[in-house]
Amino acid sequence: MRRIFLVALVLLAFAGFAMAQITQPTTDVLGAHLNYGRGCTACHSPHSGTSGNGQASSVSSGNKILWGEDVSPLYGKTITTDGGKYVEVLPTSMSADTPDVSGMLTCLGCHDGNMAPAAMMKNRVYENLPATYGNRNSIPTLMTGSGAGNYMSEHPMGLNATVDCGGTSGWDCTEMNGVITMSGSASRRFVTSYGFFVQPGVYNNKAVVVCTTCHEPHAMNVVTVGRNSNSGLPAGTYATMFFLRAPYNPNDTNPMSNQTAQFCRQCHADKSNEMNGSTAGTVF
Structure with a gap:
């Protein structure tokens, strides 16, 4: 009888994981970055970059x-975030060998608080938002603050926004040459329960936060967990939103789901279950 009970518990656990997985997205995974049909060429030019797009050689x-x-x-624009606590000076060229080139500068080409007509941005959110959000689908998709180019209220990012252990x-x-390894007893439990999907940039041998630390610009609604993923979740495809790199689904119908909180806890360890003595894991 006890064996039957244990088998039933295991089956229920995997059933919970199965509900969190999506086996086949019904929309193109590029999502909003299809840019009204322009697709990859909205951002990339397959022949010589900007020169191939007819831009002057100087850019x-x-x-x-x-x-x-x-x-x-x-180029060289100064950005302050988190109320002015963090200062980022953007690179002065695309050839600068720093993580804020492809991790911030490229993103801000469209998400800088101004319309980017070449990329066909419409200043509307493309996500399938929960019904409880109402009709608020006309919210800005641009990195603005209180106005164009105002980054004061944004999440810390840039070469000074470090991710630290301890x-x-x-x-x-542990951190070695800017690479973080979730090696402690609490961090290992967190990875087993959820994972460590974020990808910090590396600058001066320190892990730093850039846009692409949290966002994968090529997949809006799905995250694939495979054998090589730094996650203890069962392999498969999981729902996400906003191009986030990890399972993140506020539209989950389970009122006890904590997966959206788990995403933030990848860096904000002091808000995690594990670092506060709780044995609760990820709930889908």
Whole structure:
């Protein structure tokens, strides 16, 4: 009888995981970055980057991810985030060998608080939002703050926004040359329960937060967990939103779901179950 009970518990657990998985997305995974049908060429030019897009050679992106948009107006721009606590000075060229080139500068080519007509942005959210959000689908998709170019209220990012192990808010992890390993007892439990999907940039041998730390611009609504993923979740495809790199689904019908909180806890360890003595795992 006890064996039957244990088998039933295991089946229920995997059933819960199965509900969190989506086996086949019904929309193109590129989502909003299809840019009204332009697709990949909205951002990339397959021949010589900006030069191939007819831009002047002075603003050429060269071979840097064959970036096809002119981001030269952003060169050297100073950004302050989190109420001015963090200062980021954007690179002065696409050839700068820093993670804020492809991790921030390229993103801000469209998401800089101004319309980007070349990318056909419509200033509307493309996500299938929960019904409880009402009709608020005309919210800005641009990185604005209180106005164009105002980043004060944004999440810390840039070469000074480091991700640290230890201290009052960090995981019991280790960092070597900017690479974080979730090696402590609490951080290992978190990875088993959820995972460590974020991809910090590396600058001066320190892990730093850039746009692509949290966002994967090529997949809006799905995250694939495979054998090589830094996650203990069963392999499969999981729902996400807003191009986030990990399972994140506020539209989950389970009122006890904590997966959206788990995403933030990848860096904010002091808000996690594990670092507060709780044995609760990820609930889908």
